Amino acid sequence: MMQNILLAVSGLGHAEEMLKLMGEIPSIQRAKITVLHVVPPQTTAEAMTAKWEEGGRILVSAIQKLQLNPNQVNSVLRQGEPKDVVCQVANEIDADLIIMGSRGLQRLQSILANSVSQYVFQLSSRPMLLVKDDIYVKRINRIMVAIDKSDASKYCLDLALFLLRDIPGGELILTHVMTDLKSPSAETAQVNAEKHPILAAAVAEAQKQGVKTRSILSIGKPGEKICSLASEMNVDLLLLGSPDRRPTIAKNFVDLDKLLGTSLSDYVRINATCPVLLARTAAA
Numbered sequence: 001m002m003q004n005i006l007l008a009v010s011g012l013g014h015a016e017e018m019l020k021l022m023g024e025i026p027s028i029q030r031a032k033i034t035v036l037h038v039v040p041p042q043t044t045a046e047a048m049t050a051k052w053e054e055g056g057r058i059l060v061s062a063i064q065k066l067q068l069n070p071n072q073v074n075s076v077l078r079q080g081e082p083k084d085v086v087c088q089v090a091n092e093i094d095a096d097l098i099i100m101g102s103r104g105l106q107r108l109q110s111i112l113a114n115s116v117s118q119y120v121f122q123l124s125s126r127p128m129l130l131v132k133d134d135i136y137v138k139r140i141n142r143i144m145v146a147i148d149k150s151d152a153s154k155y156c157l158d159l160a161l162f163l164l165r166d167i168p169g170g171e172l173i174l175t176h177v178m179t180d181l182k183s184p185s186a187e188t189a190q191v192n193a194e195k196h197p198i199l200a201a202a203v204a205e206a207q208k209q210g211v212k213t214r215s216i217l218s219i220g221k222p223g224e225k226i227c228s229l230a231s232e233m234n235v236d237l238l239l240l241g242s243p244d245r246r247p248t249i250a251k252n253f254v255d256l257d258k259l260l261g262t263s264l265s266d267y268v269r270i271n272a273t274c275p276v277l278l279a280r281t282a283a284a
Contacts, residue, residue: 013101152241
């Protein structure tokens, strides 16, 4: 499920550390890793030469930190607009996962600041693991998946089980947020959370694969509840389905829904206190 992983490095943040910890998971150890650094356009030849040399040092440093089998690692140094090059290389290697650092900027601020991770998330349909600069990256043992009826949610469940089935003592936390105020109270619903129609199938699939689960139902605003639960449960990795909201013809245009704050995935990527893996569907 994760045969090709693209790690985009900038010399800052915790993306390399995140991949190194993921490399302890047996199912990830077989993956081929492409480490990418992009040199943005410069105004002079001297500046370009300096940036190329700096980029080479960043790649060497990242690969040394990862301590992976050299036969599994491919380093790529490219010149161009970072957000475009990351998407291009992801397509070239048919990446199953893109790992990037993120400054966790607010919606409009991230666009104005030309946030690479924000643009890549909009333009690529591939699963994307965002690691904010201000979080503490931990060894993966406890994974939370936000469950709903979407195909993207089901794909996130499959990804979580793929990772957890090889982690001794690993735990899958399944959560569903009810937005209907007429639903039973959170306290009453919590008693039989694993039997809730939305969660029951996910619980059954996890049990089939021998993965320990915990189910949580809550009522409120999904983004706030998901982030709050992830913090309370000391989650190491949060997986969230993010269905594509734009037709193919609009892929190169800014997603106004995201700017206006109506995107659940955008709220979670900004406010979660753990790494966030956003995915659409297996067919994307």
